[in-house]
Amino acid sequence: xxxxxxxxxxxxxxxxxxxxxxxxxxxxxxxxxxxxxxxxxxxxxxxxxxxxxxxxxxxxxxxxxxxxxxxxxxxxxxxxxxxxxxxxx
Numbered sequence: 529x530x531x532x533x534x535x536x537x538x539x540x541x542x543x544x545x546x547x548x549x550x551x552x553x554x555x556x557x558x559x560x561x562x563x564x565x566x567x568x569x570x571x572x573x574x575x576x577x578x579x580x581x582x583x584x585x586x587x588x589x590x591x592x593x594x595x596x597x598x599x600x601x602x603x604x605x606x607x608x609x610x611x612x613x614x615x616x617x
Contacts, residue, residue: 536564547591584608
């Protein structure tokens with residue numbers, strides 16, 4: 529992974545940490561994208577409690593809106609869960 533990927537991923541991670549205070553966060557650039565312009569996001573946050581999947585995704589997109597206007601062209605996938613959902617067997 530190049531440093532430009534790290535920079536884009538780090539900015540996305542920072543924005544998500546600030547907005548969602550996640551218990552777990554993983555931002556992964558697409559393996560075949562040398563610019564890091566496509567990312568996948570896995571996030572666990574209490575802020576998702578009682579929200580639909582659509583509302584959760586909207587919170588994620590709102591947090592990274594500035595990056596979507598520039599270096600990030602697409603979010604390939606979002607897995608947004610609450611801590612309780614992760615703990616369930």
